[in-house]
Amino acid sequence: MLRLALAFILCITPVMAEEVVLGLSQDEVAITATFDGDDILIFGAVKREKPIPEGDPLEVIVAVAGPSEPLTVRRKDKRLGIWVNVDAVVIDEAPSFYAVASTGPLEQVLSNTEDLRHKISINRAIRFVGAPQGITDSGKFTEALIRIRKEAELYQTLENQIDLVQQTLFRTQINMPANLVEGGYKTRIFLTRAGEVIDTYERVIDVRKVGLERWLYNMAHERPLLYGLMSLAIAIAAGWGASAAFRMIKG
């Protein structure tokens, strides 16, 4: 009985043949007043006790996801001669930022089943329950969301952008645009062979406003009346200052 249980446990928990050891150039992104984007270097090594297995080569996928939020995607149509929003589809959750880098084309290094399980490709990272009645082409709405965000560099598919040396050392660089939302950016690393995920690793990159940005943001939300009055005081002072300055110049 004991022997049987032991054999069973060994069966379902295979010995980790290959494991990720990860390094990040930084695990914090500070949004300062002059913030205009940041590059994050993600590098690591594959630890293994045995020699490199024969057969399919090792592949690496890196996915960085910003905080998710619900969205509404609207589509315009012509009504009475003018273009107006007609159809709307609610996307239950879409990451504010999503970059997926891989050693090769994603459909080659990752099987569909594994993608579905781990939600790695951009399409899978967007959670979408169902379209309202009357909209049959809801796929076009998610396509549009991805297209618009890709243009803004908020969604990035970086195929063949990971350098993998000797199936052991890997490195890639993720360019984060300036228009970042605050929060924890989940960074996941996947090792795959023949499309199957053999190890995963997860870290969080913290994106935070600091200094003046932090102070203003907190004040606007915690003391809104004071913040509003301060904004008005600045406006009045600037208006008076300019008027006085011009009078001095003139006379």
Add this chain to the structure above:
Amino acid sequence: MQIYLPIAEVSVNAFLLLGLGGIVGILSGMFGVGGGFLMTPLLFFIGIPPAVAVATEANQIVASSFSGVLAHLRRRTVDLKMGTVLLIGGLIGAALGVVIFNYLKALGQVDLLVKLCYVVFLGVVGSLMFVESLNAIRRSKRPGAAPKRKKHNWIHALPFKMKFRVSGLYISVIPPVIVGITVGILAAIMGVGGGFIMVPAMIYLLGMPTKVVVGTSLFQIIFVTAFTTLLHATTNFTVDVMLAVLLLLGGVIGAQIGTQIGVKMKAEQLRILLAIMVLAVCGKLAFDLLVMPSELYSIGFEGH
């Protein structure tokens, strides 16, 4: 130089904002309009979220109007009495406007209604002003033509008459209050100060002299937009003070330059220029509604 805006959560070029503020400030000083009807669409265009653009623009208008009104006060071209009467109407109107705005929001399609409001009002006001000032210029060119006498119409038959010495008027307070309310409602719905509607209303409906109209309009706009700023700051948290500072630095300087230009120009020329500008913005907005957009889809941030 890129600047990250803490509330808008976007990064924009600081010099671009200073320049935009400056140009709109010049127009504000010249014509007595807050410039919101130009600036708000421009801010959308450079990628500021609409809610932040509308709220912050109100704050910026306070600065440029204050700067402009000081210059007018020194030249005694502000009718404080008339301004106060208009302001009373304006605050009532702004409060009503917020209620109407929220009602339209509940119905959906608020964006479209705001845009249609812009097209209709800018179109009507712009064309009326354009035709009127063209006629005025033609009249002034013909030598010997008698200046038009002030008409006595139904406005003079209304009760509660008041003397507005600076404007040289003795009229009932009812028309200015109604003008104030109407402008207040439209201002709250369209997210602007409302100068482009009030200036023509003061000239054509109330019969005020053009030189006094500009300063008085600015005086009223300061209070209405200050009220709107506080409303946005406390309910939606969408006033971005960093964005406002950059816009108003350019804006207050521009307003001073604009006031100087305005003094040197004839009233008819000033009006025809304002009319052309109003019509240009109207045309652009109408064009966007009529021509198929290159991207049919848009992303909204509210979940449901």
